[in-house]
Each structure stands twice: as structure tokens, then as C-alpha cells.
Amino acid sequence: MASDDTETEKRIEEAVLDILKESDMASMTESKVRAEAAKRLGLDLSVRHRKKFVRKVVESFLTTKEEEAVAEEKEEVEEGEEEVGEEEEEADKRVLGNRQYECDDSGDPIICALSSKRRVTLQEFRGKTLVSIRDFYEKDGKQLPSSQGISLTEEQGRHSAMQFQLLKMPLNKLRDLLIDSVPSFAPHATPTTNPFLYVRPFLKFC
Secondary structure, eight states: OOOOOHHHHHHHHHHHHHHHHHSOTTTOOHHHHHHHHHHHHTOOOOSHHHHHHHHHHHHHHHHHHHHHHHHHHHHHHHHHHHHHHHHHHHHTEEEETTEEEEBOTTSOBEEEEEETTEEEEEEEETTEEEEEEEEEEEETTEEEEEEEEEEEEHHHHHHHHHHHHHTTSOHHHHHHHHHHHHHHHOTTOOTTSOGGGGTHHHHTTO
């Protein structure tokens, strides 16, 4: 069986690959590739063993191209899934003011976690934004708010936050500040009203 030496086969392979890379694969055929390679090399590539060798090079080239196309398509799909994942992650967050908050499984922004099972969140109810301090429980892999807790308006929430800070102060200073503050968030209070009455409801959530 006739065959060419390694050097001749290498020249044929390089010529065929160059032609394939330069050509429009939609219109190129094996016979056209073989004819162009024969012209460039000055060799007769129509003989049986050379024709088979050219076919082998062409098929190898096409297989490689197909594998590259599949790999590229797979990469694009993975990138698309990654982008979707990022978009879903962003959808689980809300921007309030200049801060971005993570949302719970109900879609409510989490302001802070008071413990592993207690959170402060914001909820929309009848057109109003409420500050909700509630215990959470797990169901079907999700953290859901229980009925144990309290919901405050934004203004009440601001006052409760102030009260949490005040509770850290010495008792005598705390009382003086609360006495000054009571009229602002409890207009119905009288000068003799015990200011600690307005703090007590929140103590169990500290």
C-alpha cells in the first residue's frame, strides 16, 4: 500500500488546515479543499492514499469545530444561568434610603436580627409601612413570621429604637430623658405619667 513519508503528510496537513481556516465552510467541499491543496503544494492529491489522508484531516478539523461550538454553547448557557441567579439574588434585596437590605422568605426587608429566631422587618399593610418585630419559625425550608410579636408604624418604630438606646443609660438619666420625651410620642400623657410605661412593651423584644 502506497504511502507518503512523515514530512510530506505534515505538509499536506498544514496546507489543508490553512485552507479550511480561510474558507467559508458553508460552501467548501472536500474536493475543493483537495484541489486547492494540490495547487499550493504541487502534489497530486487525487491518488487513493493521499485522498484518504486529506479526508482524515478534514474530518478531524470538523470534529474539533463541533466540539468547540458545543463547549461555547454550554459556556453561554452557564453564564446565562449565573446571570439569572444574580438577578434573583438582587430581587431578594430592597434598597431603602441609601441602604440595601436582604429580604426574608416573605419578601420583607430585614432591618436586623435580634436573635436566630427573632427579626426586625418592614412590612406593607393597607398602604402603610410597619416595623415588625416578630419570632420566626421554619416551614418547608423557609423562615416565616409567627403571630408572636408586635408591629409598629414608622414613627413608633423610630421611638422604640430610641428607647432601646435609652435603656442602656444609667437609670436616673434615663428617667429624666423619658420625662422630656413622653409628650412627643404620647400626647395623651400627663406630667405624672410614669414614662417607663412606654418602654415596658418593648422590653421583651430586647
